[in-house]
Amino acid sequence: xxxxxxxxxxxxxxxxxxxxxxxxxxxxxxxxxxxxxxxxxxxxxxxxxxxxxxxxxxxxxxxxxxxxxxxxxxxxxxxxxxxxxxxxxxxxxxxxxxxxxxxxxxxxxxxxxxxxxxxxxxxxxxxxxxxxxxxxxxxxxxxxxxxxxxxxxxxxxxxxxxxxxxxxxxxxxxxxxxxxxxxxxxxxxxxxxxxxxxxxxxxxxxxxxxxxxxxxxxxxxxxxxxxxxxxxxxxxxxxxxxxxxxxxxxxxxxxxxxxxxxxxxxxxxxxxxxxxxxxxxxxxxxxxxxxxxxxxxxxxxxxxxxxxxxxxxxxxxxxxxxxxxxxxxxxxxxxxxxxxxxxxxxxxxxxxxxxxxxxxxxxxxxxxxxxxxxxxxxxxxxxxxxxxxxxxxxxxxxxxxxxxxxxxxxxxxxxxxxxxxxxxxxxxxxxxxxxxxxxxxxxxxxxxxxxxxxxxxxxxxxxxxxxxxxxxxxxxxxxxxxxxxxxxxxxx
Ligand code: HEM
Ligand SMILES: *[C@@H]1O[C@H](CO)[C@@H](O)[C@H](O)[C@H]1NC(C)=O
Ligand SMILES: *[C@@H]1O[C@H](CO)[C@@H](O)[C@H](O)[C@H]1NC(C)=O
Ligand SMILES: *[C@@H]1O[C@H](CO)[C@@H](O)[C@H](O)[C@H]1NC(C)=O
Ligand SMILES: *[C@@H]1O[C@H](CO)[C@@H](O)[C@H](O)[C@H]1NC(C)=O
Ligand SMILES: *[C@@H]1O[C@H](CO)[C@@H](O)[C@H](O)[C@H]1NC(C)=O
Ligand SMILES: *[C@@H]1O[C@H](CO)[C@@H](O)[C@H](O)[C@H]1NC(C)=O
Ligand SMILES: *[C@@H]1O[C@H](CO)[C@@H](O)[C@H](O)[C@H]1NC(C)=O
Ligand SMILES: CC(=O)N[C@H]1CO[C@H](CO)[C@@H](O)[C@@H]1O
Numbered sequence: 001x002x003x004x005x006x007x008x009x010x011x012x013x014x015x016x017x018x019x020x021x022x023x024x025x026x027x028x029x030x031x032x033x034x035x036x037x038x039x040x041x042x043x044x045x046x047x048x049x050x051x052x053x054x055x056x057x058x059x060x061x062x063x064x065x066x067x068x069x070x071x072x073x074x075x076x077x078x079x080x081x082x083x084x085x086x087x088x089x090x091x092x093x094x095x096x097x098x099x100x101x102x103x104x105x106x107x108x109x110x111x112x113x114x115x116x117x118x119x120x121x122x123x124x125x126x127x128x129x130x131x132x133x134x135x136x137x138x139x140x141x142x143x144x145x146x147x148x149x150x151x152x153x154x155x156x157x158x159x160x161x162x163x164x165x166x167x168x169x170x171x172x173x174x175x176x177x178x179x180x181x182x183x184x185x186x187x188x189x190x191x192x193x194x195x196x197x198x199x200x201x202x203x204x205x206x207x208x209x210x211x212x213x214x215x216x217x218x219x220x221x222x223x224x225x226x227x228x229x230x231x232x233x234x235x236x237x238x239x240x241x242x243x244x245x246x247x248x249x250x251x252x253x254x255x256x257x258x259x260x261x262x263x264x265x266x267x268x269x270x271x272x273x274x275x276x277x278x279x280x281x282x283x284x285x286x287x288x289x290x291x292x293x294x295x296x297x298x299x300x301x302x303x304x305x306x307x308x309x310x311x312x313x314x315x316x317x318x319x320x321x322x323x324x325x326x327x328x329x330x331x332x333x334x335x336x337x338x339x340x341x342x343x344x345x346x347x348x349x350x351x352x353x354x355x356x357x358x359x360x361x362x363x364x365x366x367x368x369x370x371x372x373x374x375x376x377x378x379x380x381x382x383x384x385x386x387x388x389x390x391x392x393x394x395x396x397x398x399x400x401x402x403x404x405x406x407x408x409x410x411x412x413x414x415x416x417x418x419x420x421x422x423x424x425x426x427x428x429x430x431x432x433x434x435x436x437x438x439x440x441x442x443x444x445x446x447x448x449x450x451x452x453x454x455x456x457x458x459x460x461x462x463x464x465x466x467x468x469x470x471x472x473x474x475x476x477x478x479x480x481x482x483x484x485x486x487x488x489x490x491x492x
Contacts (some may be wrong), residue, residue, distance in 0.1 A: 002452060023075040024068030029381070032058060032435055039070030043474075050472040052364045052394050052479050059395020065379060069390075076388045082425040085391055089369055089425070089433035096368040097123065097435070100388040113290040115438060116298065117139035120371075127438070133267045134438055137443055142182050143340045145261075146446060149177045150338065150453035152191040153467050157458055157489050164463050166484040167311050170448065171304035178303075178446055179296050182264050247292050268292060295439070301478060302362055303443050307450045309360040310352060312470070314411045314455070317460040320411060321455070324348050325492075328452050330367060343448050351411035357429035358397050359409060362478050366391040366431050393428045402426040458489040 021039075024031035035042040040058070043049035058069060058078055065081035081083055088096045101117040102108075111117045118126055132138070153174045157165075173191045179228070250265055260266060268288045314321040327348035335342035343349075368389045375382045383389075398406040402423050403413065412418060430437035437443070454460070465486035473482040 014019040019074040020075065021070060022465055023070075023296065027068070027382075029066065029068045029077075030062060030064045032061070032070075034070040034073075037072065039072050039074070041071050045072075047078075047475045048088065050474040050479065051477065052472055053395040055364045055390075055392045056398055059392040059399070066381060066473055071388075074388065075145060076390050077383060078390045078392055080392065080395070082423055084379070085425040085428075087376060088389055089366075089431070089435075092374070093433050093435070095371055095374050096389065097371060098369045099367050099435075101367075109290070113287045114294045115291070116294065120209070120256070123435075126287075126291070127434070129271055130438060133264060133271075134441055136441060138267065139167050139441055140340050142264075142442075143445070145181045146178055146449045147338060147463040149174055149181065149191070150449045153450060154179065154453050154457055156191040157454065158491070160489075162488060162490050163467060164488050167308045167487045168304060168480075171307040171311075172301075174307070174450055175301075175446070182295075182442075251288075264292065264295060300437060302439075303446050303450075305362055305478060305480065306353070306356060306360070306443070306447050308485050310447070310451055310488060311454070311460050312462075312466070313356060314352070315460045315466065315487050316408055316468065320352065320409070321387050321460060324352055324451075325455050328456050332452075332456060340445075340447070343452060346448065346452065347416075349448055349451060351414040351445065353451070354414040355409060355411045358403065358413070359406075360479055361393045361397050361429045364392075364394040364479065366393055366428060366433075376391040391428065396426045396428065399426070453490070457491060460492045461488045461490065 013484045020353060021034050032040050034040060038045045041051075041054065044051050044054050059080060062080065065079065066085055067078045067080065068078050069078055088248060098119045099116060101111075103114075103117040103119055103122075105112040113122070113126065115123065115126055115130060142334065147274075153170070156170065156173070177191055222317050247265075251269060252259075253259065254265065254269060268291060271288065314324065327346050331346050332338060334345075368391075370383055370385055370389065372385050372386045373382065374387075378457045396402060398408060413422070425432065430443075431442040465483070467481055467485075470479075470485070471482045473480050
């Protein structure tokens with residue numbers, strides 16, 4: 001008897017499951033045929049294909065302005081045309097406020113109050129409060145802290161002069177030092193001390209190696225229901241508690257000793273102090289700490305990978321590297337130091353960084369969710385409430401139409417003259433619209449400081465262990481090389 005019930009139940013579950021797989025057919029929207037259970041992401045889920053390549057594959061396979069796909073059994077709409085992308089990101093932003101990320105206050109209060117996953121008015125309130133922290137004025141105040149890390153980076157490389165180094169290892173230390181210093185107000189000394197405690201915690205925070213971790217991170221993006229059921233948290237609980245402790249202690253010390261460092265912690269502290277009881281959204285300790293934690297997780301991998309990819313391309317393109325070094329030294333000498341202004345005036349550095357972010361868009365895609373039924377005016381396409389939208393950044397960045405000879409690393413694409421010719425909404429390394437990466441300016445300055453310090457004094461060379469081209473690790477959401485990026489840096 002039980003067996004029969006079980007069979008009926010399984011059949012019914014199967015039916016419900018398959019029903020979803022006709023979603024795009026029923027809407028008469030061009031779509032990629034799903035593979036059982038995994039949908040379009042069969043090879044991605046099995047760790048055989050990197051999501052970066054999958055996004056490009058889908059983008060290239062179709063020529064329609066939009067395409068339906070399934071991720072597991074969840075329908076996702078991939079929009080390919082710049083006009084539609086503009087509508088979603090900017091013009092009709094109010095209809096696409098949220099990321100399709102899990103955010104359940106009782107399960108994971110940190111994620112609920114974290115910018116990237118917060119929704120609707122919770123997001124609006126936090127974003128409005130956080131935006132002033134990232135103005136260029138505030139970043140200028142943090143600049144001395146960044147410079148300190150820049151010289152530490154140079155000293156670290158000097159110690160290992162001529163050795164083969166894993167670039168990500170080094171840049172990660174730099175990034176953790178900067179974020180700890182700017183966000184947590186502490187010196188983590190990763191570059192000075194190989195066994196720095198905070199480096200080990202940072203490693204755990206987003207440990208891609210642990211199965212639970214990577215399932216849980218994957219679920220946040222693609223199966224938000226699982227998050228509620230299994231009470232998953234986005235970050236390793238022990239590690240985030242550890243950081244929370246440091247944060248609490250630092251806040252307390254600052255309060256008692258009235259220390260001012262002009263870092264994020266000071267600004268968050270002001271935010272908290274300035275919120276009165278009448279405010280719509282009250283910043284209490286948990287919420288403030290949640291923001292600091294976000295910066296720790298959003299800030300270290302992204303910047304360290306970007307710096308790594310830039311060094312990698314410079315090692316392969318020595319003519320570009322030489323020209324960049326000239327540009328850096330010229331401004332350094334003109335200003336007598338790496339001042340904020342000197343960094344801003346390094347034009348070629350800016351072009352190199354822009355091209356790095358074109359060729360290596362870390363997240364491969366952007367994501368939004370419709371808050372109501374919505375019709376795209378010109379195309380007549382109508383989508384349901386809660387439809388997940390994917391914007392295939394990796395596809396756009398490698399489209400011949402927008403970036404001729406896309407495999408070539410060519411900073412000239414971003415020269416003053418050429419830059420204006422780039423079709424709007426085809427270059428989106430930081431996203432766009434009101435939900436654009438809040439750390440864009442910060443990340444840009446941090447990356448430039450690292451590259452300026454390193455290239456002024458060192459030549460970056462490829463070695464026998466450098467993968468050309470890179471081999472992406474399909475088990476990691478971000479684009480990361482399987483074996484690491486092994487480079488040699490020698491004083492020049
Ligand atoms: C090169 C480095 C970085 C890249 C390429 C990058 C890229 C992105 C992208 C593509 C998004 C999604 C934007 C969208 O949906 O339209 C995003 C969001 C975000 N990023 Fe970054 N990011 C970088 C560095 C940083 C840093 C250093 C921080 C923090 C200090 C940061 C904090 C955030 C936050 C909080 C969000 C969510 C914003 C929101 O939903 O309102 N990012 N980033
Ligand atoms: C999670 O990480 C482990 C260890 O690296 C790996 O073997 C596994 O395939 C990963 N799982 C997913 C779903 O990426
Ligand atoms: C949050 O998760 C709990 C169970 O873990 C569930 O009961 C509740 O309905 C969820 N809340 C929302 C808004 O989804
Ligand atoms: C930090 O402080 C807040 C409030 O003061 C408290 O709720 C939280 O548990 C503390 N966290 C840790 C890890 O000590
Ligand atoms: C918050 O208060 C501090 C002093 O406590 C002040 O310097 C700062 O300008 C205030 N910020 C805002 C946004 O009101
Ligand atoms: C966000 O707003 C939309 C429309 O007002 C609503 O349907 C949705 O449930 C809200 N989401 C959350 C998580 O509150
Ligand atoms: C949204 O569209 C669905 C069908 O696609 C329909 O059943 C539903 O009533 C619509 N909702 C509103 C508020 O118009
Ligand atoms: C614009 O880009 C093209 C192709 O990369 C390059 O040949 C040309 O020199 C660039 N123009 C300028 C003014 O830099
Ligand atoms: C998401 C993220 O940025 N996590 C990284 C933070 O830094 C550690 C190492 O210091 C990495 O292992 C994490 O992947």
